[in-house]
Amino acid sequence: MSSPFDQIIVNEGGEQIDELELSLLETLDHVLNRGLVIAGEITISVADIDLIFLGLNVLLSSVETANEVLRHRETKL
């Protein structure tokens, strides 16, 4: 997937947040939360913890928190 980003956010330590991860988060923000809706016709099921972890934690907090989320994921791996 090509990146839609013009600029990559940088944390206070000067470290770049992974571009692909941010690209994914922005994609999720658009695909899951915006777009034309036919009332009552969205039928989804949730099973992928990794995606929800990223989606909920980052979208509900902020793009800045993405870095914390990614760090947390790295330490778990």
Add this chain to the structure above:
Amino acid sequence: MKVYIYCLTEGTDALPNSLRGIAGAAVRWIDTGCFSSVVSDFAGEAVLVNRENALAHAAVVQSVFKQTTPLPFRFGTLVTEPKLNSYLTARRETLQRKLEQVRGCVEMSVKIVWNRNWTDESLHKDVQEKPGTAFLHEKRRQLMGSEARAAEARRIAVWLEDKTGEMVREKRIDTNPTEKLLLAAAYLVERGAVEQYRVRLKEAREEKPELHFLVSGPWPPYSFANIDLEFKSQFGVS
């Protein structure tokens, strides 16, 4: 059987033969008079929210977006063909106006983070004050800080519009959408004006180095597609 619907367009240009959608299904058009719907067959009852499916949805919409500006549907829309026909017929005029609005445009996204303490420090805590008074003072400091943050977000939204407004056809601004996010904005920009928009935005960013910008685009106009009342997703964000 239901179809999974990705987006709506006015024409039927060729899609890449290799294009696959949700669950690897072949993507096809349904022509319903004024509109063409980009769909794929779906045998299940619900669409699994996972990375693969979300990216498949985005990729199909993006493929159409390379040729024209569609109205993207939200992820997870499953509908029977008769229901789809009924929906498009009933809302034909509104959808045509929406397509007219986004024609030849792209969506550009701006998110702004500002790491600053928004608590009002001018309201000093009195070391002599009793616990109840201290509690109320702390609440007041937080409230004043929250109001200051909201006011600053509104000021930045106006400032940003002043910098880029002439290139923007429509906008969606959400101030203070989250605790740390000061502003989330989506701008509808004509394809031919994207480079000019980027230059103006770059200049604006240099004016305010204290702000962290996350700018992305061009996107299909996800933020400008919906015609009904704002829909709150299962994730609680919109």
